[in-house]
Amino acid sequence: MSFREALKSLVSDAHLFQYAEVNSTTSNIEKNKPRYYFTKIQWGILMISVVVSITTVDGFGKDFAGYVVSALSLFAGLFFSFILMLIDKFQKIDFSPYKKDVNAQLMPIGVRLKNYYKKATTLSFYIIVLALLCILLLSASLLSIPFHEICQLVEKIISASYIDVWKTIWEISSFIVKSIYRGVSIYFLLDFLWITLYLLSSFFDYVGSEYDKVKLQ
Numbered sequence: 001m002s003f004r005e006a007l008k009s010l011v012s013d014a015h016l017f018q019y020a021e022v023n024s025t026t027s028n029i030e031k032n033k034p035r036y037y038f039t040k041i042q043w044g045i046l047m048i049s050v051v052v053s054i055t056t057v058d059g060f061g062k063d064f065a066g067y068v069v070s071a072l073s074l075f076a077g078l079f080f081s082f083i084l085m086l087i088d089k090f091q092k093i094d095f096s097p098y099k100k101d102v103n104a105q106l107m108p109i110g111v112r113l114k115n116y117y118k119k120a121t122t123l124s125f126y127i128i129v130l131a132l133l134c135i136l137l138l139s140a141s142l143l144s145i146p147f148h149e150i151c152q153l154v155e156k157i158i159s160a161s162y163i164d165v166w167k168t169i170w171e172i173s174s175f176i177v178k179s180i181y182r183g184v185s186i187y188f189l190l191d192f193l194w195i196t197l198y199l200l201s202s203f204f205d206y207v208g209s210e211y212d213k214v215k216l217q
Contacts, residue, residue, distance in 0.1 A: 007129075014126035018042075018198070022115040023108070045190045053183030060185070065141040068134070068189070075196070076131040079124045086124070090117045116206055123199045130192040137185045 019039055020029045038046065097103060098110020
């Protein structure tokens with residue numbers, strides 16, 4: 001599988017597991033599938049990103065971008081270790097008792113167990129991809145490229161030429177580009193936070209169910 005196909009498959013599976021549960025059937029998955037691709041949470045994140053990108057005058061400060069990039073790098077390393085732990089634990093599970101020809105009643109439990117590990121691993125990989133993407137976007141704020149000075153220079157040249165139309169076009173284009181950059185960055189940051197919280201809550205639910213299996217009475 002090529003890099004492009006693997007990345008496309010990862011994004012597709014990650015999107016699926018954001019609304020599909022480990023015990024969902026095919027009919028339930030189709031029923032819960034978002035009508036317009038994004039889930040309700042993602043639509044909310046998209047709306048917040050659009051509003052913030054339009055109403056925010058200044059871009060990301062270097063201090064803010066530096067702190068976020070450092071935090072994202074740390075989280076990417078932690079989730080990579082988490083993936084290795086999941087793979088190691090999955091390989092140690094004996095699925096032979098869950099096979100249909102051995103015990104049909106236990107097979108659904110084995111399916112849910114397998115789906116949980118696949119879901120947790122897929123979302124962890126996707127979180128790492130989001131973290132790397134956010135690092136790439138925010139790194140633009142850390143570069144020493146004088147974007148503001150360049151914009152001012154272009155505005156002065158256009159003003160000196162007395163071409164109001166081109167000046168208006170430049171101002172609108174500059175606003176659109178900056179808004180898109182801020183909006184995309186904020187969306188992926190919020191999406192990273194949401195999927196991280198979703199994965200942690202899912203893992204907590206799984207661990208809690210494992211503890212509940214131990215009966216002391």
